[in-house]
Every structure is written in C-alpha cells, then in structure tokens.
Amino acid sequence: MAFPCVDQLEQRTQKFLQSFDGGPEPSYSNPVSGYSLYQHNEPFLLDHGGILPKFEIAYESWGELNADKSNVILLHTGLSASSHAKSHAANTAPGWWEKFIGPGLAIDTNRFHVICTNVIGGCYGSTGPSSIDPKDNKPYATRFPIITIFDMVRAQFDMLSSMGIHKLHASVGASMGGMQSLAAALLFKERVGKVISISAAARSHPYSIALRFTQRQVLMADPNWNKGFYYDKVPPHGGMKLAREIATISYRSGPEWEQRFGRKRAQPTTTPSLCADFLIETYLDHQGERFCLQYDPNSLLYVSKAMDMFDLSASTSAETAIRRARNTLRLQEGKGSSAPENAATPPEEQAAACVTGTPAAELKAKEEIQDDPKAQLNDLKQGLSTIKDIPTLVLGIQSDILFPVWQQKEVADCLRETGNKSVTYYELDSMYGHDAFLLEIVNVGSAVKGHLELKE
Amino acid sequence: MAFPCVDQLEQRTQKFLQSFDGGPEPSYSNPVSGYSLYQHNEPFLLDHGGILPKFEIAYESWGELNADKSNVILLHTGLSASSHAKSHAANTAPGWWEKFIGPGLAIDTNRFHVICTNVIGGCYGSTGPSSIDPKDNKPYATRFPIITIFDMVRAQFDMLSSMGIHKLHASVGASMGGMQSLAAALLFKERVGKVISISAAARSHPYSIALRFTQRQVLMADPNWNKGFYYDKVPPHGGMKLAREIATISYRSGPEWEQRFGRKRAQPTTTPSLCADFLIETYLDHQGERFCLQYDPNSLLYVSKAMDMFDLSASTSAETAIRRARNTLRLQEGKGSSAPENAATPPEEQAAACVTGTPAAELKAKEEIQDDPKAQLNDLKQGLSTIKDIPTLVLGIQSDILFPVWQQKEVADCLRETGNKSVTYYELDSMYGHDAFLLEIVNVGSAVKGHLELKE
The missing domain is CATH 3.40.50.1820 (Alpha/Beta hydrolase fold, catalytic domain)
Incomplete structure (x- = not known):
C-alpha cells in the first residue's frame, strides 16, 4: 500500500534540510507587510x-x-x-x-x-x-x-x-x-x-480546552518541535499540519460538510486508501498544508493556552490582582526576568519563590x-x-x-x-x-x- | 519551561529500545484470554x-x-x-x-x-x-x-x-x-x-469521517509507525496516545465535562504549563496512556477506515456486488492475492487491472x-x-x-x-x-x- 501523505511530510523535511545550505527559512511575518x-x-x-x-x-x-x-x-x-x-x-x-x-x-x-x-x-x-x-x-x-x-x-x-x-x-x-x-x-x-x-x-469551558489541548499535543509530539527550539532547524511542519486539521474540525460544522462534500471521494475509481481519500479528508489535508508554515508553532502554543486560561469570574480576577500586586513589588525591586526564574524547579519550590499559580490562601475559596x-x-x-x-x-x-x-x-x-x-x-x-x-x-x-x- | 509530556514519550521509546534485548514486547491479544x-x-x-x-x-x-x-x-x-x-x-x-x-x-x-x-x-x-x-x-x-x-x-x-x-x-x-x-x-x-x-x-457522514481521519493522520505521522512495519520495533505509542485523545473528545460530551471537570486545574498552585494542566487535560492524557499499548495501531487504521466507508445505500451495495462478482471470477481463476496485486501502480492502471474502487460505468450515476x-x-x-x-x-x-x-x-x-x-x-x-x-x-x-x- 502507498502512503503519499507520509512521504509528503518526509519530503518536506528533506527540503528544509537542503535549504539550510543557503535557501530560505520560513519567516512567520512574511504573509504580512505594510503594518x-x-x-x-x-x-x-x-x-x-x-x-x-x-x-x-x-x-x-x-x-x-x-x-x-x-x-x-x-x-x-x-x-x-x-x-x-x-x-x-x-x-x-x-x-x-x-x-x-x-x-x-x-x-x-x-x-x-x-x-x-x-x-x-x-x-x-x-x-x-x-x-x-x-x-x-x-x-x-x-x-x-x-x-x-x-x-x-x-x-x-x-x-x-x-x-x-x-x-x-x-x-x-x-x-x-x-x-x-x-x-x-x-x-x-x-x-x-x-x-x-x-x-x-x-470563560473557556472544558470541551474547548480539550480541543485546543489535542492540537498542542500533536504539535509538541513532532520531534522537530524540539521543545520549542527549532528556529534554526527544521520547523515542526508535520505537527502544525495535524494541529490545523484538528482545529478545522472545530471551526466548521457537520451540516456544511454534508452539503459541500457528502460522501464524495477524491478519486472514486481507485482503491480506498488510508491517506486522504474522501473529499472531506482532502479538504482537511489542504487546510493543514496551507497553514503549516504560515504561523509560528510556538505562537500557537502560547496563544491557544491563553484562550484556555480565559475566565472573567470575579475570583479569578481577584487572584490575578493579588499576583500582579506581589509581582509588581518584585519588579520594582529589580528581580524581574522574562520567565519565572525557577521554571525548571519542582512546583512546590516554584510556588514558594514567586507567585505564578493560584495563591494557596485563595485556593480553598x-x-x-x-x-x-x-x-x-x-x-x-x-x-x-x-x-x-x-x-x-x-x-x-x-x-x-x-x-x-x-x-x-x-x-x-x-x-x-x-x-x-x-x-x-x-x-x-x-x-x-x-x-x-x-x-x-x-x-x-x-x-x-x-x-x-x-x-x- | 519543563515539558514532562514530551519527556514521557521519549522515555517510553527508550524503554522499548532497551526491552528488545530480551524484555517483553506489547502483545495486543494480551488483555483478552479465554476466548x-x-x-x-x-x-x-x-x-x-x-x-x-x-x-x-x-x-x-x-x-x-x-x-x-x-x-x-x-x-x-x-x-x-x-x-x-x-x-x-x-x-x-x-x-x-x-x-x-x-x-x-x-x-x-x-x-x-x-x-x-x-x-x-x-x-x-x-x-x-x-x-x-x-x-x-x-x-x-x-x-x-x-x-x-x-x-x-x-x-x-x-x-x-x-x-x-x-x-x-x-x-x-x-x-x-x-x-x-x-x-x-x-x-x-x-x-x-x-x-x-x-x-x-x-452511512458515515463527513464530520465523523473527519474525526477519524485526524486520528489516523496523527498515528501515521509518528515516525515509529514506519508505514505499518513496527512489529519487531518500537510501536507508535505516541501517535496512538494522541489518536486516543482525539477520539475521546468525540466519545463524550461538553455538558458531562462541564460537571465533572469544569475549569479545575490538576495542580492549581503551579504556573500554568503547556502540557496537561487543567483536569480535563489530565483526563485526556490518562485515556491516551491507557490505550496506547493496548490496541494494535494498524487495526485502528483498518477498522476506522471500514467505518468511514460504511454506506447502506442501494447504489453502493450495487457497486460492491459488481466488484465482488468480477473478483469472484478472478478468485476462481486462481488470481487472488492478499492485497490488490498492483497497489503501488498508478490509479488508472490499477482500475484497469482489477476491480477495487467504483467501476467507471457506475461512476456517473x-x-x-x-x-x-x-x-x-x-x-x-x-x-x-x-x-x-x-x-x-x-x-x-x-x-x-x-x-x-x-x-x-x-x-x-x-x-x-x-x-x-x-x-x-x-x-x-x-x-x-x-x-x-x-x-x-x-x-x-x-x-x-x-x-x-x-x-x-
């Protein structure tokens, strides 16, 4: 059985590896100019x-x-x-x-x-x-x-x-x-x-969080993601493509696809295959292809996580206010850094050293x-x-x-x-x-x- | 930032590589006995x-x-x-x-x-x-x-x-x-x-096909899947885990998760992280973990594809009947093989040589x-x-x-x-x-x- 969808990913990786000899790298601000x-x-x-x-x-x-x-x-x-x-x-x-x-x-x-x-x-x-x-x-x-x-x-x-x-x-x-x-x-x-x-x-609800979680997970599982350090290497184009395919399912609706694609196959005279086969599958594949080098994978992680955390409830705003007040003090004392200093230390030490999660006192309420x-x-x-x-x-x-x-x-x-x-x-x-x-x-x-x- | 979810996949791969020196391999019929x-x-x-x-x-x-x-x-x-x-x-x-x-x-x-x-x-x-x-x-x-x-x-x-x-x-x-x-x-x-x-x-409708398609795609994108030939190697446990996470989203409902998990975090006092963080995420992670070595990845591909192709419409039954009649003749003539002989040849030749897709005559109707x-x-x-x-x-x-x-x-x-x-x-x-x-x-x-x- 042939797997053109797998070959395609591998070919793109190879193309990237070759292009590092002097060819272009993806520049995520390319699609936009004139701002x-x-x-x-x-x-x-x-x-x-x-x-x-x-x-x-x-x-x-x-x-x-x-x-x-x-x-x-x-x-x-x-x-x-x-x-x-x-x-x-x-x-x-x-x-x-x-x-x-x-x-x-x-x-x-x-x-x-x-x-x-x-x-x-x-x-x-x-x-x-x-x-x-x-x-x-x-x-x-x-x-x-x-x-x-x-x-x-x-x-x-x-x-x-x-x-x-x-x-x-x-x-x-x-x-x-x-x-x-x-x-x-x-x-x-x-x-x-x-x-x-x-x-x-x-406020973000668990079903939407779940949908974004799987997108982040498939992206982070791409070995090319490399814990986010891919900017001078092959980007995780495969993971991004998959993430976009999953996202696309949550962006449209069954009734639209029923009318638009129904059960039509892309090439009806061929043997059914495990790669894209039905029209709906080629559509998802196309959406993934279009997106996978256009948007920075790490931006997807951070911005989608921001959506998950969104909550306008009073208790959450209060928590944030407390954290911000304490950290403002830290900032004024000159202790600030771009990331919490101890991101790699165990959670308990982290919580003790700087205010990042829910303060323990507010937790019970x-x-x-x-x-x-x-x-x-x-x-x-x-x-x-x-x-x-x-x-x-x-x-x-x-x-x-x-x-x-x-x-x-x-x-x-x-x-x-x-x-x-x-x-x-x-x-x-x-x-x-x-x-x-x-x-x-x-x-x-x-x-x-x-x-x-x-x-x- | 720490990424325990990525480390976990890598550790399991390493464990598999070590176990090939004499340790056990996953046996997909293990969970079942007494049949x-x-x-x-x-x-x-x-x-x-x-x-x-x-x-x-x-x-x-x-x-x-x-x-x-x-x-x-x-x-x-x-x-x-x-x-x-x-x-x-x-x-x-x-x-x-x-x-x-x-x-x-x-x-x-x-x-x-x-x-x-x-x-x-x-x-x-x-x-x-x-x-x-x-x-x-x-x-x-x-x-x-x-x-x-x-x-x-x-x-x-x-x-x-x-x-x-x-x-x-x-x-x-x-x-x-x-x-x-x-x-x-x-x-x-x-x-x-x-x-x-x-x-x-x-009959399977495009939205369900899309949901299964993304599961197959994440599985096939796992380098360990190796186009299906992993039985004496590291199985695509990462891809299977991801596929199950996506599947789980389609198996349950928003209202249930609203009641069961809401917006609760697994460890509320810690900094929000890009791996599993909200309870709903740890639940999906757990479902993926439980499944990823229990079911054969290739079975998932073939059986889920069978679901996609399901259609009780008269025209589809007629197509199948024609294909079966022609292929029965081939079988009687002793030309049968476990897979279409020419799976790797171009679609047009394939269609000419054996009957696998929709016969051209039936295609227009x-x-x-x-x-x-x-x-x-x-x-x-x-x-x-x-x-x-x-x-x-x-x-x-x-x-x-x-x-x-x-x-x-x-x-x-x-x-x-x-x-x-x-x-x-x-x-x-x-x-x-x-x-x-x-x-x-x-x-x-x-x-x-x-x-x-x-x-x-």
Missing part, C-alpha cells in the same frame, strides 16, 4: 509573573481619526490572524474581515478609525516566542513567558495611550477577539464605549466555588458586573461546536442580571459553525453595524 | 478485491444454546472492543457490556445464547494486520487488505454457519456494532430475526446521486428496503457528537418509509455522548430488553 509598529521600551509585567523587558505591537488602521480621537474602534483578532483585517495601500491583499470594513460597511470607515493589532504572543510583527530575546539575541522560543488574554489587552491599551487615544468608541472581536473585547471592558471600563463579542465566551455550579455562575456575574454600564452586543452561531451558543447566552444572561440595560443578544442559524464570523457578511455585518451606530 | 477460535481455512474474498487466504475469529459466548439453535444473539462490538463483553469462568475480568448481559438483564442469558466476536481486522484474537501472513510467516502489517463492515459481518456469518446456527434471534450492536447489526440484516435478511442499532448510522440530497435519501431508502420486514430498534443519544442523533433518526425514518411496520426509535437525553451505550445501563438496557423480548 506599523508600536514600540514599548519599558518592562511589561504579565499576569502569571513573567516580564517582557520590552515589546512591539504590529498594527494597521483604516478610516480617519477625528479631532478629539473619539471615533476609534479597536478590532481584536482570532487566534492566528494578523493585523491585516482589510486591504490598504501598503498591503493590497484582502484582509480577514475585508468585506466588513469600509465606507458604508459593517464597520464604516466614513465614521470610524479602525485599529487592528497582532496580539503579543503572535508572530505577525508583534513580540512573541519567535522574537529575539534582548538578553542573548536569540529567539525566545519556549523561554517566552506564559501570557493571558488580559496581557494582550493591556499591551494594546498601552499602545492606545501612546497614541493619545483615551476612550474607544467600541471594542470589537470574534472568537479569541470576542474574549479580548470583553476583557478590555473589564480592565478599562472607563475607556470602552461599546463592546461587541462574537462567537466567544466569558476557589475550590468551593468550583464545586458548585450556582456559585460559579454568581462568581462570573460578579466578574462581569464591572461592565454593567457598557452597551454590549453578544452574538452566537447555532452550529458552533468550539464556542457553543449557550456560552454566548451565558455572557448575555450574566450581563443582564448584573443590571446591564443595554445587552443585545443574537443567535444566527448559519451552518458555517465557528467560522461564520468570517463568512456571514450580511447577518453578522448588520448586527455589528447596528450596534456600533445606534445612538444610546 | 474460543473459529478457523476458516478457505480463501475469503473481501469487498475491495483483497483476499485473505484464511482467517480466524475470536469469540466468547454466554447462556445456553437451545435445541433448535433459535435463541442466538450476535453481539457486535465497537471499533476497539474485544469479544469479552461479559466475565465468565475462563476470563473473570469484567467485560465491556458486563451489566447488560446476564440472568434477567438487558440481554437475558436465561433466554438467550449470546455470541460476541472480535472483528476481522482487529487484534484481540481475530485475524488482522498484526496476524501472520501465511505467505512469508511475517505479520501482514499494511500488506493487510482493505476491509469493510460487510466483510466483518460475512466472516461472522461463516462462523455461525459452521456452528449450525441458521437464524439469529437478533443482531445487536452499538457504534460500529450498530453498523454491523444493520449490515447483517441487509446481507442475510433470512437469517436475522430482529435488529438493534444503537448510536450508529446507515453515482455522481448524479451524490449531487442531489433527495436522490441520496432515496438511494438510502432503497438500500434499507431489504430489511423492511425485520423488527428494528434504533436508539440515539442527544449529546452524541460522533454519531449525532439525526443520523439514527435517518435510519428510523428511512426504514419506516420503506414500509417497515416495526421500527422503534428512541432518543436518550443522556449527557454521556457517544459513550452512553456503555454507561446508561437502565435507559439503554430497558430498550434492548423490551425489543428482544416483545412477541411480535
């Missing part, structure tokens, strides 16, 4: 105790900034997207929300100044694991510290401050971007006018909440009460498996119960699953436009 | 043109066979199960349907003689890829021919014939077993009294059906009309992601529309997803008992 850079040259404390000595954020913008800088929309991206949401003179390639941004469109560039950033931890121009650690001029790799969704947002708001933008008209995002848009309102409630959170959640679904929901409501005065649009897709619609309903219900009088909640019956936010231009677009432009 | 063997010593033609020169089936049985051999229930297994459905004197370990089989239980051993087999292609005693090819006394590995669900059933019925059992009281199964139970009725309608099909489908959902459904109804006189219980679980409940509804609706007057259809609201058939002893058990014992 601007915000430079932050002060140490930046992260939620879990890591410190970036400095960082950069890649961003792009569309539409005119008005005189009092009050017409800004901060657009947050999903896991693997760049700041290139829309084509412009410096990069004419279509962006990931090309048809949602423009004159008269969902985000109307005649009215608004739209800014989109590549998140920290990413690889499209912003500081992430593939960036150079100033300490030794080598890529951070897995020496990069653990980051959270809040860290990403805090970095974005440092950038906004440097631009003299005090208050956003709106914080907008889908998927991980929908987590960020909520997080922004929680962190900076005075600086966010409206919130749009599409196909996201107020946390466990009691975690054992009681009602207490959990109250905890979440309390966390969300910070944004009870911010008009919020929550939108979900009924066929979404990764962020099932009950998770958006949870956000909307909690917000309403905190007394938020301006919560709009829509469910779409699109068959495009989680990816609907990229494809449902009219249905998603109208909701976005209405929320952004309605006078309240 | 009987049916020996079939004639060449056995498979649906896709392969021929097994001979085969064995491992089986176990419970309850007394009555005088006229009319009280037999053939119990079909899911993908990775053995014939050990229930403990007995020769193997006292609990079986996979331990609490469903016994005096007074769902399958009442005071009334029925239950036979359960390990499928061909499997590794628990029946002939599969890890079996010895008599041609060269080496394991078949991926020289094993492609098999179908119908091939498995045909082999089972050869065994029944050898036992003098002409007609089953019932053909019963869940998951892949529920495919087999329907296939048995289609192939041998005179020999099947009743059918029970739980959490299965009449097939394509027209595949482009029209109504025609597809009619095709399926026509295929299922063979069993219009057999009382059938179809049962589905509302939280099942792998075989969503609409697929069981499809079976029941089609059967009813063919004129079958005795179709019972139940939906369970269990939160256990696809695995509910193993766990819902009362809800699933009562339905099974009622259907088996009701006089019609």
Whole structure:
C-alpha cells in the first residue's frame, strides 16, 4: 500500500534540510507587510509573573481619526490572524474581515478609525516566542513567558495611550477577539464605549480546552518541535499540519460538510486508501498544508493556552490582582526576568519563590466555588458586573461546536442580571459553525453595524 | 519551561529500545484470554478485491444454546472492543457490556445464547494486520487488505454457519456494532430475526469521517509507525496516545465535562504549563496512556477506515456486488492475492487491472446521486428496503457528537418509509455522548430488553 501523505511530510523535511545550505527559512511575518509598529521600551509585567523587558505591537488602521480621537474602534483578532483585517495601500491583499470594513460597511470607515493589532504572543510583527530575546539575541522560543488574554489587552491599551487615544468608541472581536473585547471592558471600563463579542465566551469551558489541548499535543509530539527550539532547524511542519486539521474540525460544522462534500471521494475509481481519500479528508489535508508554515508553532502554543486560561469570574480576577500586586513589588525591586526564574524547579519550590499559580490562601475559596455550579455562575456575574454600564452586543452561531451558543447566552444572561440595560443578544442559524464570523457578511455585518451606530 | 509530556514519550521509546534485548514486547491479544477460535481455512474474498487466504475469529459466548439453535444473539462490538463483553469462568475480568448481559438483564442469558466476536481486522484474537501472513510467516502489517463492515459481518456469518446456527434471534450492536447489526440484516435478511442499532448510522457522514481521519493522520505521522512495519520495533505509542485523545473528545460530551471537570486545574498552585494542566487535560492524557499499548495501531487504521466507508445505500451495495462478482471470477481463476496485486501502480492502471474502487460505468450515476440530497435519501431508502420486514430498534443519544442523533433518526425514518411496520426509535437525553451505550445501563438496557423480548 502507498502512503503519499507520509512521504509528503518526509519530503518536506528533506527540503528544509537542503535549504539550510543557503535557501530560505520560513519567516512567520512574511504573509504580512505594510503594518506599523508600536514600540514599548519599558518592562511589561504579565499576569502569571513573567516580564517582557520590552515589546512591539504590529498594527494597521483604516478610516480617519477625528479631532478629539473619539471615533476609534479597536478590532481584536482570532487566534492566528494578523493585523491585516482589510486591504490598504501598503498591503493590497484582502484582509480577514475585508468585506466588513469600509465606507458604508459593517464597520464604516466614513465614521470610524479602525485599529487592528497582532496580539503579543503572535508572530505577525508583534513580540512573541519567535522574537529575539534582548538578553542573548536569540529567539525566545519556549523561554517566552506564559501570557493571558488580559496581557494582550493591556499591551494594546498601552499602545492606545501612546497614541493619545483615551476612550474607544467600541471594542470589537470574534472568537479569541470576542474574549479580548470583553476583557478590555473589564480592565478599562472607563475607556470602552461599546463592546461587541462574537462567537466567544466569558470563560473557556472544558470541551474547548480539550480541543485546543489535542492540537498542542500533536504539535509538541513532532520531534522537530524540539521543545520549542527549532528556529534554526527544521520547523515542526508535520505537527502544525495535524494541529490545523484538528482545529478545522472545530471551526466548521457537520451540516456544511454534508452539503459541500457528502460522501464524495477524491478519486472514486481507485482503491480506498488510508491517506486522504474522501473529499472531506482532502479538504482537511489542504487546510493543514496551507497553514503549516504560515504561523509560528510556538505562537500557537502560547496563544491557544491563553484562550484556555480565559475566565472573567470575579475570583479569578481577584487572584490575578493579588499576583500582579506581589509581582509588581518584585519588579520594582529589580528581580524581574522574562520567565519565572525557577521554571525548571519542582512546583512546590516554584510556588514558594514567586507567585505564578493560584495563591494557596485563595485556593480553598476557589475550590468551593468550583464545586458548585450556582456559585460559579454568581462568581462570573460578579466578574462581569464591572461592565454593567457598557452597551454590549453578544452574538452566537447555532452550529458552533468550539464556542457553543449557550456560552454566548451565558455572557448575555450574566450581563443582564448584573443590571446591564443595554445587552443585545443574537443567535444566527448559519451552518458555517465557528467560522461564520468570517463568512456571514450580511447577518453578522448588520448586527455589528447596528450596534456600533445606534445612538444610546 | 519543563515539558514532562514530551519527556514521557521519549522515555517510553527508550524503554522499548532497551526491552528488545530480551524484555517483553506489547502483545495486543494480551488483555483478552479465554476466548474460543473459529478457523476458516478457505480463501475469503473481501469487498475491495483483497483476499485473505484464511482467517480466524475470536469469540466468547454466554447462556445456553437451545435445541433448535433459535435463541442466538450476535453481539457486535465497537471499533476497539474485544469479544469479552461479559466475565465468565475462563476470563473473570469484567467485560465491556458486563451489566447488560446476564440472568434477567438487558440481554437475558436465561433466554438467550449470546455470541460476541472480535472483528476481522482487529487484534484481540481475530485475524488482522498484526496476524501472520501465511505467505512469508511475517505479520501482514499494511500488506493487510482493505476491509469493510460487510466483510466483518460475512466472516461472522461463516462462523455461525459452521456452528449450525441458521437464524439469529437478533443482531445487536452499538457504534460500529450498530453498523454491523444493520449490515447483517441487509446481507442475510433470512437469517436475522430482529435488529438493534444503537448510536450508529446507515452511512458515515463527513464530520465523523473527519474525526477519524485526524486520528489516523496523527498515528501515521509518528515516525515509529514506519508505514505499518513496527512489529519487531518500537510501536507508535505516541501517535496512538494522541489518536486516543482525539477520539475521546468525540466519545463524550461538553455538558458531562462541564460537571465533572469544569475549569479545575490538576495542580492549581503551579504556573500554568503547556502540557496537561487543567483536569480535563489530565483526563485526556490518562485515556491516551491507557490505550496506547493496548490496541494494535494498524487495526485502528483498518477498522476506522471500514467505518468511514460504511454506506447502506442501494447504489453502493450495487457497486460492491459488481466488484465482488468480477473478483469472484478472478478468485476462481486462481488470481487472488492478499492485497490488490498492483497497489503501488498508478490509479488508472490499477482500475484497469482489477476491480477495487467504483467501476467507471457506475461512476456517473453515482455522481448524479451524490449531487442531489433527495436522490441520496432515496438511494438510502432503497438500500434499507431489504430489511423492511425485520423488527428494528434504533436508539440515539442527544449529546452524541460522533454519531449525532439525526443520523439514527435517518435510519428510523428511512426504514419506516420503506414500509417497515416495526421500527422503534428512541432518543436518550443522556449527557454521556457517544459513550452512553456503555454507561446508561437502565435507559439503554430497558430498550434492548423490551425489543428482544416483545412477541411480535
């Protein structure tokens, strides 16, 4: 039996090995160009105790900034997207929300100044694991510290401050971007006018964590991953391809594939094979191929982990606040480093030396909440009460498996119960699953436009 | 940062390498003992043109066979199960349907003689890829021919014939077993009294194919898989572990994990890590660990592929019938081999030389059906009309992601529309997803008992 899918991986590895004699290496910021850079040259404390000595954020913008800088929309991206949401003179390639941004469109560039950033931890121009650690001029790799969704947002708001933008008209995002848009309102409630959170959640649930866990596991099992130190070697292209195939299953829906592929085979006259055979399989294979050298594997690990840890519950915010307060003290005392100093030491010593996990004192209370679904929901409501005065649009897709619609309903219900009088909640019956936010231009677009432009 | 999950895989590989100096190798039939063997010593033609020169089936049985051999229930297994459905004197370990089989239980051993087999292609005693090819006394590995669900059933019925059992009281199964139970009725309608099909489908749909495809891909990407030839080497334990982790996501449900794990971390006081960290992750890790040396990786490939190809539509049955007729002729002419002779030749030559895929003449008609959902459904109804006189219980679980409940509804609706007057259809609201058939002893058990014992 022939196994072209296995041969293909081996051939690509060989090609890489040959190319090191002078050929090109994958450069993860290649797909993106024409972005601007915000430079932050002060140490930046992260939620879990890591410190970036400095960082950069890649961003792009569309539409005119008005005189009092009050017409800004901060657009947050999903896991693997760049700041290139829309084509412009410096990069004419279509962006990931090309048809949602423009004159008269969902985000109307005649009215608004739209800014989109590549998140920290990413690889499209912003500081992430593939960036150079100033300490030794080598890529951070897995020496990069653990980051959270809040860290990403805090970095974005440092950038906004440097631009003299005090208050956003709106914080907008889908998927991980929908987590960020909520997080922004929680962190900076005075600086966010409206919130749009599409196909996201107020806390990551175990099924979504499981889906991302398997992606990380297949990537890390690729021998080329080499514990993250592959930047001058063969990248873990096989593991990345597999991770993307798994991800793709969670991005679309059964009903769509039923219509699009059904049980059709790619080459019906041939013997069934163990490599890609049905059309659905060649589709997954193609998605994996397209992605495997485009995005930095370590960025996938860090950013997907940040999604897993996302939780807007009050108890989690309190934990983080305590950790940050203690670590701020450490930072002021000059003890900071890019990663917790003792990452390789046993957990008990680690916990004693620096504050990284849940402080022991808070642990018991946390466990009691975690054992009681009602207490959990109250905890979440309390966390969300910070944004009870911010008009919020929550939108979900009924066929979404990764962020099932009950998770958006949870956000909307909690917000309403905190007394938020301006919560709009829509469910779409699109068959495009989680990816609907990229494809449902009219249905998603109208909701976005209405929320952004309605006078309240 | 430490990566214990990566180190663990490497340590197991090293342990295997050391053990080859005289230590034990994994033996995939180890977990099972005390089964009987049916020996079939004639060449056995498979649906896709392969021929097994001979085969064995491992089986176990419970309850007394009555005088006229009319009280037999053939119990079909899911993908990775053995014939050990229930403990007995020769193997006292609990079986996979331990609490469903016994005096007074769902399958009442005071009334029925239950036979359960390990499928061909499997590794628990029946002939599969890890079996010895008599041609060269080496394991078949991926020289094993492609098999179908119908091939498995045909082999089972050869065994029944050898036992003098002409007609089953019932053909019963869940998951892949529920495919087999329907296939048995289609192939041998005179020999099947009743059918029970739980959490299965009449044809595999693209979403389920996608889920199995990614499992096969991660397994085949493990360098230790070695295109299937690992039997005297390090087995692809890492790939198997990953495949099982992905499978586990499709076997359970979000709501169950919400209750069981929520957002609890395994060691809350430690820094978040990229290996297993949340409880849900340690659960998946554990499931992978438990399975990775228990089941033959090549069996997983062949048996899961058989599930993908499953389709009871009339056009598919017609295709198979044509292929079988032509290949029977070849077999009689003595041209048969265990694998299509020309598996490595280009597809066009392959199609010309032996009949393995869809015959070109039938291809156009097939394509027209595949482009029209109504025609597809009619095709399926026509295929299922063979069993219009057999009382059938179809049962589905509302939280099942792998075989969503609409697929069981499809079976029941089609059967009813063919004129079958005795179709019972139940939906369970269990939160256990696809695995509910193993766990819902009362809800699933009562339905099974009622259907088996009701006089019609």
